[in-house]
Amino acid sequence: MLYLHPFYQPGAQLSLNLRSCVDDKTERNVQATVAKAFTPFTMSQVLLVDINPPIPDILSGAKTSFVLKVYDPRFLQHRKGTKSSAPHPWTLKAETTAARRRAFGATTFLPTWWPDDADAAGWEEYYFSNLQQLFTNELAAYTRLLPLQGRTIPHCYAHGTLALPVAAARAVAPRVLLLSYVPGPALRAVHPARIAPPVVGALVDTVRAFGALGVIHDDLRPDNIVLSPTDAVARPFVLDFGNAEVRRPDQSDDEWELTLAENNEPKQVEIMLDSLGVQHLAT
Structure with a gap:
């Protein structure tokens, strides 16, 4: 049976700090309820969430269901290991060490390098940097493709961070995108x-x-x-x-x-x- 972290189980309450994809001058805290997780997660974690009451200055007032993409390196499928890489389970200690290295400019990470298997903090930096790049790519693409939003690509309503509870303190604040939900088969x-x-x-x-x-x-x-x-x-x-x-x-x-x-x-x-x-x- 597939394990889902409590963050992503149906009924879970998520706190999001969001800015509009069109005008990101004002940040709003928005509460979302998980309706469904689109599993298995590979890179980002993709969820169907309900936001009610709606937030008219950021979101469409006619909709309450949205797709939330969370770019949290903790839940990457690659951590389980591949034919050419050992498993690299998440630990707060390694994540914190990697964050401290970034703060002091001490990382020499390049996206094309794989750290040594014994370098837990190096792997945290690898995963963090890759997901930051995915988020940046996606937001930049939606910005460029504004004329197609809602026609042949989803609407990009908001971007921001997942506000984790104090009990789940982390060294990173996972980035998020809030998109329109497009029902239908692949x-x-x-x-x-x-x-x-x-x-x-x-x-x-x-x-x-x-x-x-x-x-x-x-x-x-x-x-x-x-x-x-x-x-x-x-x-x-x-x-x-x-x-x-x-x-x-x-x-x-x-x-x-x-x-x-x-x-x-x-x-x-x-x-x-x-x-x-x-x-x-x-x-």
Whole structure:
């Protein structure tokens, strides 16, 4: 049976310090109730939460259910170990040591390095830095893709931190994103015959729009594409921008066009649709 920390069990109360993704000048403390955990967790922890009463100056007044993404390094699946890495269970002591090193500028961590297995604090820094980067990538991508929010990607309503209770004191404050909930099955779970040409066309157009707006998704796969609503399969929504590459301010048009051509995400979508048996026009 899958173990869920009490933070993430249905009915758990979470305290969030949030700023609007559109205007982040004012921070608000918001109370959320966990309705469901989307497990298994891999990188971020993804939850369906209820917020009631609504917070009109940050959230849509018409909605009370949202997706909460928590970037807490404590619950990364990688900690359990891989074929090339031993298990690295979380401890407060190692997390605190890593935080102290960061505070004094004593870390030499690079995202491409794996620490020695015996370096518990080094692994905490590795996990912390990776999740901070995922959060930064995702927030930057949603900011760039504002014209697509609510149409073919979720709304990004707010960002901030998880306010942990005193009894669960930590050396880090996990970052969070609050997104709109998009109900519907993943692309992989839908029979190809039910996916109409306009849906396929909308998916390809969306991926092209990413590039035009300065974003490469870099993790396009059937599990990150939801067809909504469940009973009609009317529109594709692309999720999970943690691996996204966002155009740098100093990149010229020619440099960005070369980056887009090297990645060629519309072609990746075509290959993915072929693998699923979905009919499409050549992109």
